[in-house]
Amino acid sequence: xxxxxxxxxxxxxxxxxxxxxxxxxxxxxxxxxxxxxxxxxxxxxxxxxxxxxxxxxxxxxxxxxxxxxxxxxxxxxxxxxxxxxxxxxxxxxxxxxxxxxxxxxxxxxxxxxxxxxxxxxxxxxxxxxxxxxxxxxxxxxxxxxxxxxxxxxxxxxxxxxxxxxx
Numbered sequence: 001x002x003x004x005x006x007x008x009x010x011x012x013x014x015x016x017x018x019x020x021x022x023x024x025x026x027x028x029x030x031x032x033x034x035x036x037x038x039x040x041x042x043x044x045x046x047x048x049x050x051x052x053x054x055x056x057x058x059x060x061x062x063x064x065x066x067x068x069x070x071x072x073x074x075x076x077x078x079x080x081x082x083x084x085x086x087x088x089x090x091x092x093x094x095x096x097x098x099x100x101x102x103x104x105x106x107x108x109x110x111x112x113x114x115x116x117x118x119x120x121x122x123x124x125x126x127x128x129x130x131x132x133x134x135x136x137x138x139x140x141x142x143x144x145x146x147x148x149x150x151x152x153x154x155x156x157x158x159x160x161x162x163x164x165x166x
Contacts, residue, residue, distance in 0.1 A: 001055060003044030006034055018042040018059045018070075022078060033078045039063060042070060046097035048104060054081065058094035058106055067091045069108070071129045084129035088112070092121075096148040103127050107148050110136070122148075 006019040017036035023029050036042040040063035048056045053076040061070040069092045072083035086092065091111035098105045103126040111118040123134035 001047050001049060003047050003057065003059075015039065016041040016043065018044045018057070020044060020047070020055075020057065020074070020078060031078045035059075035072065035080065037061065037063075045094045045108075046106075048097055048099050050099070056097070056099075056104055058097045058104075060093050061085065067093055069094045069106070071104075071106070071125060073129065082129055084125070084131075086123070086125075086131055091118075098148050100124060103132065105148065 002021045002023065004019055007016045015036070017034040019032070019034050021029055021032045035057075040061050042062075043060045044057055045060055046058040050056060055074045055076075055078075057072050057074065059070040059072070061068045066089065067087075068089070069086040070083065071086060071094075073081040075081055088110055091109075093108045093110075094106045095108040096106070103124055105122060105124055107120070107122045109118050110121050119136040119138045121134055121136050124132040126132055
């Protein structure tokens with residue numbers, strides 16, 4: 001499964017939409033679909049294939065200078081099952097997602113209305129996309145978690161990218 005965005009579906013003047021391609025082991029396309037909202041741009045940031053053949057997707061939804069975390073679930077044929085918008089209403093971006101017990105762990109960046117300041121976050125959603133909890137981490141300026149791995153003990157380790165103010 002491959003995810004990203006496309007600027008030219010259905011036409012070049014439309015906002016970017018989240019684009020997901022399902023390919024077989026030889027790279028032959030089984031299906032290709034775009035997802036999104038009118039008057040917003042969406043980009044796929046992470047995809048988890050679930051044991052039942054469905055897919056849970058974390059995407060970035062940008063509109064009018066804001067960015068939200070958009071989480072949605074697809075069936076095995078790429079049909080939308082549910083979707084949720086999460087975040088602070090200003091700038092929330094998911095950069096990594098892992099399956100967790102009864103849901104998913106998502107990591108990324110959330111900024112308040114002040115640029116050059118941001119918090120790394122880790123949040124948990126259940127299997128329907130409902131937020132269960134969120135924790136924020138800051139280094140005093142700009143911080144984000146850009147990747148996660150699952151450790152052998154079942155815990156997760158998030159990788160932080162630090163940016164310093166100049």
